[in-house]
Amino acid sequence: MPASAAREVVTGVEYVKQITAMESDRRTRAAFQTLVLSIVRPGGTLFDFGAGTGMDARFYAEHGLTVAAYDVDPNMCEFFSEYCRELIEAGRVTFDCGGYREFLARDGRDGGRGVDLVTSNFAPLNLIADLRELFVKFDALTGPGGKVLVSVLNPYYVGDMKYGWWWRNLIRLRREGHYSVQGSQAPIVRRRLAEFAAHSAPYFTLKRVFPGLPSIAGGGAQYAWLCIIRCLFMFLLFEKSNHGIGAAPVVSGPSSISSKNEARSRAKEPRR
Ligand SMILES: C[S@@+](CC[C@H](N)C(=O)[O-])C[C@H]1O[C@@H](n2cnc3c(N)ncnc32)[C@H](O)[C@@H]1O
Numbered sequence: 001m002p003a004s005a006a007r008e009v010v011t012g013v014e015y016v017k018q019i020t021a022m023e024s025d026r027r028t029r030a031a032f033q034t035l036v037l038s039i040v041r042p043g044g045t046l047f048d049f050g051a052g053t054g055m056d057a058r059f060y061a062e063h064g065l066t067v068a069a070y071d072v073d074p075n076m077c078e079f080f081s082e083y084c085r086e087l088i089e090a091g092r093v094t095f096d097c098g099g100y101r102e103f104l105a106r107d108g109r110d111g112g113r114g115v116d117l118v119t120s121n122f123a124p125l126n127l128i129a130d131l132r133e134l135f136v137k138f139d140a141l142t143g144p145g146g147k148v149l150v151s152v153l154n155p156y157y158v159g160d161m162k163y164g165w166w167w168r169n170l171i172r173l174r175r176e177g178h179y180s181v182q183g184s185q186a187p188i189v190r191r192r193l194a195e196f197a198a199h200s201a202p203y204f205t206l207k208r209v210f211p212g213l214p215s216i217a218g219g220g221a222q223y224a225w226l227c228i229i230r231c232l233f234m235f236l237l238f239e240k241s242n243h244g245i246g247a248a249p250v251v252s253g254p255s256s257i258s259s260k261n262e263a264r265s266r267a268k269e270p271r272r
Helices: 012-019 023-039 055-062 074-083 085-089 100-105 131-141 164-168 170-176 193-200 221-229 254-258
Strands: 045-049 066-071 093-097 115-120 142-153 178-181 188-191 204-211 233-240 250-252
Touching (some): 023 115, 045 055, 045 131, 055 066, 055 074, 055 085, 074 093, 085 093, 131 193, 131 233, 142 188, 164 170, 170 178, 193 204, 193 233, 204 221, 221 250
Parallel strands (some): 045 066, 045 115, 066 093, 115 142, 204 250
Antiparallel strands (some): 204 233
């Protein structure tokens, strides 16, 4: 994947066409959705940040979850409203579209008890410059025991090592914890795990790291990091903390995503 996306912002119908064209993307989405269903309680509530065209929102609602969603892009929102129309009418899905600053400022729980899980699939967080204020918002959106599961671009992805920009930014990644390259919608920020952990604190603790594509690599816990570097995306699970930075996250092997019991036995401590 090049450092920056195509010059034009790809949204709506064209986005669906592109994101469903490749087998690897379809498998990555399926892995994320499976993980979501293994984390959230049956009949639970979920907030999808950067929801795009509503592919995930629809899937979650069809699996019995109550879904609220937000995206900043008007074309994505238009597609979403049509694609999830009957679920919106039935009250299974609610959708918010508008300016990002207004989204951050809006009263989080809408008078309710807060959602069980915030999700964000296919890297919306890489388009956010300031993660700290977003995690403050995630804190406001979630109820007690709430979790956040995000799919983010993997800065260690071997497939990107063929690009000059990857090597040029390596020192910055090590030294500053992140670097950004020009994107069509916003700068694309790639971050080390330690930066995600630091910027989610004190509201959340980064608990687990899952490889984005479970089926391309075999093996178990001892190969966890090998699996991670072979994936363009990694899935990060944060848990609401009692305002303290927790222990290092656990990096999970590939088969853990299809497991319902979080595959504790297949995990090992990572170096960050
Ligand atoms: C690669 S798409 C992923 C869409 C969707 N989650 C999916 O799985 O297909 C990234 C999405 O993040 C959205 N996005 C970018 N900046 C955002 C922001 N500040 N707030 C909310 N959404 C944003 C984009 O509009 C786009 O829909």
